[in-house]
Amino acid sequence: MKVINISQQNFNLVNESDKPVLIDFYADWCGPCRMVSPLIEQIAEENPQYLVCKINVDDEPELASRFGIASIPTLVTMKDGIIKNRSTGAKPKPQILALLED
Amino acid sequence: MEHIYDILIIGGGPAGYSAALYAARAGLDTLLTEKMSAGGQMTLTGDIDNYPGFENGIDGFTLGMKMQQGAERFGAKTEYAEVTAVELNGRIKRIDTTSGSFSARSVIIAAGANPRRLGIDGETELTGQGVHYCAHCDGRFYKGRTVVVVGGGNSAAADALYLSRLAAKVYVVHRRDKLRAEKIYHEPLFKADNIEFIWNSTVSEFILADKLTGVKLKSTIDNAESTLPCDAVFVSIGRKPASEIFSDAIKLDENGYIIADESTKTNLDGVYAAGDIRTKSLRQVVTAVSDGAAAVHHAQEYLAEL
Numbered sequence: 001m002k003v004i005n006i007s008q009q010n011f012n013l014v015n016e017s018d019k020p021v022l023i024d025f026y027a028d029w030c031g032p033c034r035m036v037s038p039l040i041e042q043i044a045e046e047n048p049q050y051l052v053c054k055i056n057v058d059d060e061p062e063l064a065s066r067f068g069i070a071s072i073p074t075l076v077t078m079k080d081g082i083i084k085n086r087s088t089g090a091k092p093k094p095q096i097l098a099l100l101e102d
Numbered sequence: 103m104e105h106i107y108d109i110l111i112i113g114g115g116p117a118g119y120s121a122a123l124y125a126a127r128a129g130l131d132t133l134l135t136e137k138m139s140a141g142g143q144m145t146l147t148g149d150i151d152n153y154p155g156f157e158n159g160i161d162g163f164t165l166g167m168k169m170q171q172g173a174e175r176f177g178a179k180t181e182y183a184e185v186t187a188v189e190l191n192g193r194i195k196r197i198d199t200t201s202g203s204f205s206a207r208s209v210i211i212a213a214g215a216n217p218r219r220l221g222i223d224g225e226t227e228l229t230g231q232g233v234h235y236c237a238h239c240d241g242r243f244y245k246g247r248t249v250v251v252v253g254g255g256n257s258a259a260a261d262a263l264y265l266s267r268l269a270a271k272v273y274v275v276h277r278r279d280k281l282r283a284e285k286i287y288h289e290p291l292f293k294a295d296n297i298e299f300i301w302n303s304t305v306s307e308f309i310l311a312d313k314l315t316g317v318k319l320k321s322t323i324d325n326a327e328s329t330l331p332c333d334a335v336f337v338s339i340g341r342k343p344a345s346e347i348f349s350d351a352i353k354l355d356e357n358g359y360i361i362a363d364e365s366t367k368t369n370l371d372g373v374y375a376a377g378d379i380r381t382k383s384l385r386q387v388v389t390a391v392s393d394g395a396a397a398v399h400h401a402q403e404y405l406a407e408l
Contacts, residue, residue, distance in 0.1 A: 031145030089230065090138055
């Protein structure tokens with residue numbers, strides 16, 4: 001699967017997902033975000049059992065503030081519309097996957 | 103038969119990819135391990151203006167990618183994996199990683215350094231929620247707010263200047279009575295009307311309501327305590343070398359840096375330390391890439407005598 005770009009318009013995809021959700025809050029100008037984004041893409045490709053999304057904090061400030069994002073990249077995992085885990089800063093792939101497994 | 107590389111490089115920052123370029127270009131069978139993606143600490147900064155060849159500056163992430171591509175052009179390979187254990191004694195060195203074990207005749211340790219933490223209660227929980235280590239990444243979440251920069255070196259100075267363009271007020275808390283940062287930073291810092299310096303002080307405590315609301319400061323002169331309200335703390339008090347995993351085999355100095363001179367040779371034959379992880383006086387992108395070249399030069403001599 002591909003990484004899905006989430007905006008306010010299609011945020012229902014996150015809330016209504018049957019699968020566990022991984023959201024990458026990022027910005028284009030943020031170096032650590034750019035380090036993480038290829039890992040997020042790999043996770044999406046390799047794990048069809050997850051819904052993998054990204055939210056651009058510049059384009060979606062309201063979603064960013066709804067999640068209390070004050071640092072990027074922030075990775076948030078959700079299940080049934082409820083936040084399970086969150087982690088800030090660039091992390092290696094196994095650590096990102098672990099956020100989904102807890 | 104297990105594959106044995108000529109050179110295994112740990113870390114994909116400027117030192118690592120410089121070493122990979124020199125090694126691959128010299129025809130050595132070269133593998134580099136990187137836990138995330140190329141660039142290392144360079145990606146935490148905005149534009150890098152003091153790496154020659156880029157007259158308009160270049161952002162750290164792009165420079166990292168270019169360094170990686172430059173090495174891969176000559177056949178260097180990158181394995182995205184975190185090193186979990188090393189066996190560096192003996193003629194065949196062995197590295198265990200999150201994606202398997204690798205063997206090589208020589209090893210260049212270019213694992214770099216991570217931002218040093220204050221070491222105060224609550225720091226881990228507040229990271230990304232009031233306590234930050236990347237002003238360039240997180241500064242804009244504090245537009246119009248009050249922020250504290252802790253530190254007095256080049257990174258702290260650059261962070262304070264960057265944040266002064268976003269925040270309403272920037273306090274720079276430094277444990278000495280003058281900056282360690284280079285002169286080029288001094289004038290713009292002292293000129294900025296929203297930057298205030300708090301000398302001879304350290305942050306001793308985070309003050310919390312439901313979020314960070316301030317910090318307690320402690321004087322380095324008389325231990326007097328005071329309170330400074332703020333919305334965020336940007337920590338820029340230097341770096342901690344990523345050397346723990348090597349500490350059993352390799353000699354470190356009291357700060358955790360791998361002891362090696364300009365030759366990059368460590369206490370073990372065939373093992374070299376390049377970039378920020380090595381004992382040296384100036385830690386910059388240019389000195390890291392220089393180390394990468396030196397390490398390969400000496401590794402080649404070593405390999406020729408095996």
